[in-house]
Amino acid sequence: MSFPWAKQYTPKHPFMVWMDEKLPLPRLVYSAVGGGYEVPRNINYFWNFGFLAGFCLVIQIVTGVILAMHYGGNTQVAFDSTEHIMRDVNYGWMLRYGHANGASAFFVIVYLHIFRGFYFGSYKAPREMIWLLGVVIFLLMMATAFMGYVLPWGQMSYWGAQVITGLFSAIPMVGEPIREWLLGGFAPDNAALNRFFSLHFLLPFVILGVVILHIWALHIPGSSNPTGVEVKSESDTLPFYPYFIAKDGWTIGLFLIIYSLFVFFMPNALGHPDNYIPANPLQTPAHIVPEWYFWPFYAILRSFTQDWLFIIPAKLMGVLAMFSAILVWFFLPWLDKSPVRSGNYRPLYRKFFWVLVLDVLVLGYCGGMPAEQPYVLVAQIASIYYFLHFLVIVPIVSSIERPEPLPYSITEAVLGSDKAAAPGDKA
Amino acid sequence: MAQDAGTDTAAVIDGEGVRRRDFINIAAVSAAGVGGLAVIYPLISQMAPSADVLAESSTEVDIAQVQPGMAMKAVFRKQPVFIRNLTPKEIQEAEAVDVGSLRDPQTLAERTKEGKTNWLITMGVCTHLGCIPLGAGEGEVKGEYGGYFCPCHGSVYDTAARIRKGPAPTNLQVPDYEFTSDTVIKIG
Numbered sequence: 001m002s003f004p005w006a007k008q009y010t011p012k013h014p015f016m017v018w019m020d021e022k023l024p025l026p027r028l029v030y031s032a033v034g035g036g037y038e039v040p041r042n043i044n045y046f047w048n049f050g051f052l053a054g055f056c057l058v059i060q061i062v063t064g065v066i067l068a069m070h071y072g073g074n075t076q077v078a079f080d081s082t083e084h085i086m087r088d089v090n091y092g093w094m095l096r097y098g099h100a101n102g103a104s105a106f107f108v109i110v111y112l113h114i115f116r117g118f119y120f121g122s123y124k125a126p127r128e129m130i131w132l133l134g135v136v137i138f139l140l141m142m143a144t145a146f147m148g149y150v151l152p153w154g155q156m157s158y159w160g161a162q163v164i165t166g167l168f169s170a171i172p173m174v175g176e177p178i179r180e181w182l183l184g185g186f187a188p189d190n191a192a193l194n195r196f197f198s199l200h201f202l203l204p205f206v207i208l209g210v211v212i213l214h215i216w217a218l219h220i221p222g223s224s225n226p227t228g229v230e231v232k233s234e235s236d237t238l239p240f241y242p243y244f245i246a247k248d249g250w251t252i253g254l255f256l257i258i259y260s261l262f263v264f265f266m267p268n269a270l271g272h273p274d275n276y277i278p279a280n281p282l283q284t285p286a287h288i289v290p291e292w293y294f295w296p297f298y299a300i301l302r303s304f305t306q307d308w309l310f311i312i313p314a315k316l317m318g319v320l321a322m323f324s325a326i327l328v329w330f331f332l333p334w335l336d337k338s339p340v341r342s343g344n345y346r347p348l349y350r351k352f353f354w355v356l357v358l359d360v361l362v363l364g365y366c367g368g369m370p371a372e373q374p375y376v377l378v379a380q381i382a383s384i385y386y387f388l389h390f391l392v393i394v395p396i397v398s399s400i401e402r403p404e405p406l407p408y409s410i411t412e413a414v415l416g417s418d419k420a421a422a423p424g425d426k427a
Numbered sequence: 428m429a430q431d432a433g434t435d436t437a438a439v440i441d442g443e444g445v446r447r448r449d450f451i452n453i454a455a456v457s458a459a460g461v462g463g464l465a466v467i468y469p470l471i472s473q474m475a476p477s478a479d480v481l482a483e484s485s486t487e488v489d490i491a492q493v494q495p496g497m498a499m500k501a502v503f504r505k506q507p508v509f510i511r512n513l514t515p516k517e518i519q520e521a522e523a524v525d526v527g528s529l530r531d532p533q534t535l536a537e538r539t540k541e542g543k544t545n546w547l548i549t550m551g552v553c554t555h556l557g558c559i560p561l562g563a564g565e566g567e568v569k570g571e572y573g574g575y576f577c578p579c580h581g582s583v584y585d586t587a588a589r590i591r592k593g594p595a596p597t598n599l600q601v602p603d604y605e606f607t608s609d610t611v612i613k614i615g
């Protein structure tokens with residue numbers, strides 16, 4: 001669907017006319033990301049992160065496919081082939097640092113994209129499906145990044161694989177067989193490394209497929225906007241091309257500056273030095289940490305140190321809580337019953353939104369620290385709050401809150417009341 | 428044939444009766460379904476440990492050098508095994524514990540071979556998420572219960588390698604093993 005005033009694709013060149021009859025691909029592109037897609041005129045910079053995330057996916061696929069030409073997915077050669085990429089392959093260092101930092105950049109962008117959704121209520125009807133597909137993409141990204149980190153077969157790679165597959169052994173009865181099945185052995189070894197490589201190559205393309213569905217679902221109601229008021233008339237929108245392509249292009253430039261600072265000047269700032277030590281199954285590093293983007297969830301995992309209600313083992317609870325921390329997002333469109341979308345008009349929700357941001361930052365900080373006091377206690381409190389936010393605070397706030405008055409339309413929000421907006425009228 | 432087709436049409440018009448086509452339809456879809464499942468089986472099974480991985484499943488270790496109070500690490504299925512020669516004091520400490528108070532109740536005798544209670548042989552793999560606990564190597568911390576300490580998330584094991592504190596759900600696993608002579612054990 002699109003708004004009735006959206007421009008139609010009208011090819012002029014005879015070849016394009018011919019093409020349009022045989023395979024209307026240019027038509028599809030035109031109405032999806034060209035002049036035929038109408039976007040609310042008032043979207044702010046938080047609406048740029050989706051495009052940026054797509055750009056990151058392209059960086060990962062391009063650098064990744066090239067890395068795969070030089071990398072060997074076998075425990076005998078994996079570590080050495082990674083060093084070979086770094087030292088011998090022309091520009092190999094750039095591709096590898098670009099890929100590793102690209103993963104971090106991808107997560108920064110996606111976290112901002114998700115929190116944009118929390119603040120502006122982008123998950124609400126009629127956009128639930130876009131949100132649900134987004135959560136699926138996030139889960140796939142986590143799996144992809146985890147398996148990618150195993151590939152260089154350093155100490156953190158190995159012990160990360162050991163600990164994360166160990167999560168599955170928490171499942172009662174079938175846990176240990178499942179873990180052995182996932183690894184193809186009793187501990188991470190060649191079978192595991194090789195299948196992780198295969199899946200790490202595949203999953204980004206699966207992600208690409210789900211991204212296409214995500215955008216398809218987006219184009220049915222069209223983009224939301226900072227007021228959360230739906231589009232009413234032609235004066236509320238502008239075509240994606242040229243207006244928003246230009247705006248997205250400008251933030252891609254900004255993004256590339258920051259990304260390049262990391263790739264070229266501090267490529268290992270976000271990594272862990274232990275991963276430059278070859279994997280050793282007989283020695284655990286003193287302090288195992290996942291990559292920074294997993295820290296909040298890792299903190300939740302470690303928060304369960306006592307058996308729960310004396311029946312459910314601490315280990316199982318930790319695993320359930322960690323997965324639930326993301327799965328709860330699937331229910332958000334129905335937990336938040338407020339008809340007002342945007343946090344700009346929800347005085348109470350807005351405050352709790354910022355508390356949640358702080359809470360996740362605290363969780364992230366604790367997750368990167370050793371499992372000692374006071375970090376464990378702080379993480380426990382922050383974990384409880386995290387679930388309280390979604391399961392208790394959001395539903396209650398959405399039913400007791402008194403929202404601020406909404407503008408009549410997007411145009412009114414941008415230009416003031418219709419009277420003031422009318423050209424030539426100085427009243 | 429012509430007559431069959433005629434009856435079919437009559438049945439359809441009446442809206443009752445089972446046609447041959449319904450039967451063929453169900454038969455074909457079921458055959459495809461069963462065939463599909465039959466193909467999935469090998470696709471899933473290929474992920475399980477392969478024959479060469481399973482073949483690594485037994486090791487012989489000479490333990491003659493391990494004096495009381497000492498320990499050594501062996502490798503079994505590419506994972507560490509702790510072989511520890513307990514001192515009389517450590518044995519006594521392990522036996523003094525009220526078994527009922529344990530998370531995973533087991534006595535030292537249940538975790539060792541008869542007449543060889545001083546030989547504590549366990550996997551060196553923390554039952555929480557699989558790190559290697561400290562305590563078997565020279566000079567490593569043994570934790571507050573004198574056995575092993577896992578630095579990853581702080582699980583503490585006692586001198587019978589039983590879980591005493593921290594997130595690990597069970598005692599360190601005792602692998603299948605036997606004494607082939609007084610100084611040699613065969614694990615697996």
Ligand code: HEM
Pocket residue numbers: 057060061062063064065066067068071082096099100103106141144145146148149150151152200201202203204205207
């Ligand atoms: C969703 C997109 C992707 C994410 C989040 C991701 C993430 C990662 C991460 C975190 C690493 C470890 C980096 C390091 O320590 O060097 C890695 C390594 C690797 N990735 Fe990806 N990746 C993605 C897409 C791809 C694609 C599309 C391919 C190829 C088809 C690929 C191939 C590789 C290879 C060969 C390595 C190992 C080489 C190395 O360690 O530098 N990746 N990936």
Ligand code: FES
Pocket residue numbers: 553554555556557558577578579580581582593594595
């Ligand atoms: S792996 Fe040993 S305490 Fe977590």
